[in-house]
Amino acid sequence: MRDLTKSKKANRGDRIFNRTITGAAFTSLILLAGITLFLGSKAIPVLQDQGLIFLTTTIWDTIGVPPEYGIAGMLYGSLLLAVIALVIAVPISLFLAVFMVFMAPPRVAKFLTNLVDLMAAIPSVIIGLWAFYVLVPPSLEWQQLLNQYLGWIPLFQNESGNFTGTPFIAGAVLAIMMIPIVTSITAEVLKRTPPELINAAESLGCSMFTMLRYVALPFGRGGIVGGIMLGLGRALGETIAVFFVLKLVFDINVYQIIESGGGSVATLIVSKFGETSGEAEVNVLLASGFFLFLMTLVVNAIANLIVARTDRLKT
C-alpha cells in the first residue's frame, strides 16, 4: 500500500493530497520554531542590554536610568512552586490511581475516572476564583498552626506574621491542577500491568503492598515518571490560578514556604503586562516568556522521551 502512493505512477490527485497533508502535518514544527525564533529575537536585545544579570539578579527597576531587570527570583519561584505542588500532588495521585485500578469496585472506579476527568476540565481561572475565596481564608489558620508547632523547622519559619500569598498556598493550588494529570496517566499505566504477573504474585503469597512494591510500580515506573513530568510542565506554565493566590515579590524566597511572597515567571508576565510603559519593558516580558518556554519545553521533552521509551520496551 505504501509503495503505491510513493511510486511515480500514483494517481495525481493522490500525490497532491499527500503533499497537502504532509505540509499541514508540519504545522506544529513550524509553530514551535516560530515561537523560538520570534520570542528569542526579542530576548537577545534584552540579554545584550542587561547582560547575564537578567537571569541572575532580582532587581526590577523600571524608572532607573538605565532601567534594570532581573528575573532570578521569578525563575526560582516557578521551580519552588512546582516542587511544592509535586510534593503534595504525587503521593495523592499515586494512591488515587492505586485505589482506582486495584481496589475500588468497578462502579466506584468508573465514578472516580469521571471525577478526575472533570477536575482536569475545570478552567484555571475558576480554580483561581475558588482558591481566592474558599481555600485561602481557612488556609491562613492552617499555616499559622503549622508555624506555631513546626516553626523550628526552617521550612516553616515566618517572621512577618503575614500568611497571605505564600508559596505554600500557591503550590497547593497547583497541586490541585496537577492531580488529575498525574492520576489519569498513572492509572492508565497501572491498568496495563500484565494480569499473569499479578496472579503469580498472589499465588506466591504476596500481600497487596508487596505486589505493588515489586510488580506493579516497577512495571509502570517509566510511565509514572513521565506523567509526573508532564504535570510539572503544566505547573511551571500555569498563570492565572497562581496570580490570584501568590503575592509576587522579586526577591528570592529560598525556602520559607509559609512566608508571604514568592515568584512565578508566567504570573509576572500577566501582572506586569497591564502596566508596561514602553517597548523596552514589553521586550523584557517577552524575554521572560522565552525562558519560561525553554524551561517547559525541556521538561516536556524529557517527559515524552521517558514515556516513549517505556512504551517501546513493552511492545
Place this chain on the structure above:
Amino acid sequence: MTILLAESPPIREEDLAPQRPWSKRSASFWVAAFLGSIVPLAILGGLFILTELPAAVLLIAFYLPLQLIGAGLAGYSAKGKHGVADSSIIVFAIGATALSAIVLGSMLLTIIVRGIAAFRPSFIFQNNVYISPSTPLEYGGIGHAILGTFLIVGIATLISVPFGIATAVYVTEVRGRAVPYVRFFVQAMSGVPSVVAGLFVLTVFILTGVLNTSAMAAAIAYAILMLPTVARTAEEVLRLVPEDLRTGALALGSTRSRVVLNVVIPAARTGIITAILLGIARVVGETAPLLLTALKNDQTVLNPFSDPISALPTFIFDNVAQPFPDAVTRAWGAALALMIIVAILFTITRFLSARKPRG
C-alpha cells in the same frame, strides 16, 4: 501443547482485567476493621467538640495517624505483619480519594451557590456598558462576554481543526517517514504554556501591526493551544478504524485520497467530533492569552478584527478581588456560565465516546 492451546476457550476481556484476589476477607477481619475504624472516628468526634482547631488540621494531624494505627492493628490481627502495610495503603487511598472528592465538590458547590445569585435574564443577555463594579446586580450582564467566548472559540476551531485532522491523517493514513518526528512535535506543542502562546501572537501579529488586539488575535492564540489536543485525539480515533475498510475500498478501485475522505473519516465521524469538542474544552477557559491579545471591552463586539473584546474568562478575571460584593457575585455568575459550557462539552464527549465506534 499447541493443540491444547488451540482448543481452549477464547480469552474474554474480563479474564485479562487485573484481578483482585486480596479482596477476599475473613469474618474476623471485618470485626477488626469495624473496631479499627470506629474508635478513631470517636476520638475525632471528641476532639472536634473539645478543641477549637480547624477541621482540616484535625483530619490531617490527628485523624489520619489514628486511623492508620487503627487500620494497622486491624490488619495485624487478620493477616499478621503483611496486613499492616496493606491496611495503611487502604487508609491512604481512601484518604486521597476523599480529599479529591471534597475539593471538586467544594468547587462545584461554591460555583453553583454563589453563581446562581447573579443569574437572571438580564445577566445573560445584557452587556456591561455603563456598569461600574459597584452597580447593583439588576443592571448589566455577561452577554457580551458569552458572545466573545463563542466568537473567539469558533474562529479558533475553524483554524485549528483542519490542521489537527491533517496531522492525524498524516500519522495514521499517509504514514510518511516523518511520523515519529511529527508525533514528537505535537507532544511538545501540548506543553506550550498558554501565556507563551499569547506572547507569540502578541509579537507576530499585534506588535507588528498586522492585527489589532481583537477576537482574531485571541483566536490564533487559542488555535495554537487547541491544535495538539485535536491532533492527538483524532489520531487515536483514526487508529480505531478497521484496516479492512481501507483495504476493501482500495480493492474496489478507490484512490488513497478517496479512501481517506470518503471512507476513513466518515467512519470515524463520532470520534472526530469528540476530538474537536475536547479541543474546545481545553481552551474555553484559558485566560492568560486573552489578557495579552484581546484585552477587555464592556461593549458587545461582533467584528473579529476591529476592537478589543471581552470573553468569560477575562470577565471573571476583571471582577475577582474587587472590593464590591456585587462585582464578585458577577464573577461567580460568569464562572457558573463558563462551568455550564464546560459541563455540556464534558457530557457530550462522554456520551459520544461511550458509544461503540462504527464499522
